[in-house]
Amino acid sequence: MRIILAVKMKGSFISRRDKMNSTTSSPLHFTPQEKRILDYLHQHPQAIANHSAEQLAQLTWTSAATLNRLGRKLGYKGFADFKLNAVADLKNRCLDCDSFLENFAVPEMTPEAFSQTLRNTIDQQNSRLLQACAENFRLSLDALRQTNNIDIYATGNNLPYAHIAARKLSTTGKTVQTFHYVEDDHINNITADNLSIILSRTGNNPLCLYAADLLLQMNQTVIAITGSHPSPLSLRCPLVLPFWYKSTPHPLARLIEADSLNYLFNALWFGLIQKMP
The missing domain is CATH 3.40.50.10490 (Glucose-6-phosphate isomerase like protein; domain 1)
Structure with a gap:
């Protein structure tokens, strides 16, 4: 039976198509390098559309071989096949700065709470970038x-x-x-x-x-x-x-x-x- 599995990586879902029985499927396990790639693609939706495997490998401090292995692990033939199937979904996740900030601006939030929430988010993003290198x-x-x-x-x-x-x-x-x-x-x-x-x-x-x-x-x-x-x-x-x-x-x-x-x-x-x- 042909099914679709969803792989969740910090809020990002990437579809995986494969021929398998749903009763025999098991969770996917990712290496630290593969997790870094998935996390980067979640944070940078356009990257998979705008960069080659070699360029994306440089951006994620990994290798083109790792990208191809990740693509196959997700059920695709390799990175190129993964790119063709994932680019539309990943692009849809790209938010501009204004709409991103609107997610914080709930009616009951005080200016102090907004400032602290934004500060925490910025620190988290800076920390992630530092961890990537x-x-x-x-x-x-x-x-x-x-x-x-x-x-x-x-x-x-x-x-x-x-x-x-x-x-x-x-x-x-x-x-x-x-x-x-x-x-x-x-x-x-x-x-x-x-x-x-x-x-x-x-x-x-x-x-x-x-x-x-x-x-x-x-x-x-x-x-x-x-x-x-x-x-x-x-x-x-x-x-x-x-x-x-x-x-x-x-x-x-x-x-x-x-x-x-x-x-x-x-x-x-x-x-x-x-x-x-």
């Missing part, structure tokens, strides 16, 4: 602990966040400087243990890309912090940390962009002070 975060933190000199490159609207991050990170005893372009005098005197953070929302800023190319050619440790992944910057740098960006297909992305960036720098700062004597 846990390995890169750990490696970045290890690299930061091993250096005494940190340079932060940023341009335009990113500069204020770079200055705030520099002031905070400098409280850990590190020497932290901010730049909006590569300065020859500084580059010529850079030390081997220097670490550079390049901040770019789009991951496509020419000055940031030039800085990344030059520093990587010098075998410097470079951490890319970007709101766009994959992007030219994220593909260049071995260490990439993401934050919510307004163009990200998530209902709260436009609202929490700045908060997400501060959350990431605060997490790095907190990780550093945990190792201080």
Whole structure:
């Protein structure tokens, strides 16, 4: 008998078609990587329509092979078949920021309760994003602990966040400087243990890309912090940390962009002070 099973992953249902008897079906068990993919697709409905298997693997810090295995586990021939069948359902789950916020605005809710509910939701989304890149975060933190000199490159609207991050990170005893372009005098005197953070929302800023190319050619440790992944910057740098960006297909992305960036720098700062004597 042909039936439809629904797999629930944190509120998201993905249909699975398979030929089996309903009396012999058993619950599906997912690996941590597969759960990460399902959770990401629930949070980013357009991702499955807008990205290839390789791109989606990068976005979820998994692999194309894992995507194909997940597709087969859900009863499809692979990722391509899963994409064709799931895209319409996933797209329908995408809410814009305004309609998302309306879910909180019940008549009996006080302004204080609304603010706290929204704060909790934002913190949860920031935490999920950080968990999705846990390995890169750990490696970045290890690299930061091993250096005494940190340079932060940023341009335009990113500069204020770079200055705030520099002031905070400098409280850990590190020497932290901010730049909006590569300065020859500084580059010529850079030390081997220097670490550079390049901040770019789009991951496509020419000055940031030039800085990344030059520093990587010098075998410097470079951490890319970007709101766009994959992007030219994220593909260049071995260490990439993401934050919510307004163009990200998530209902709260436009609202929490700045908060997400501060959350990431605060997490790095907190990780550093945990190792201080």
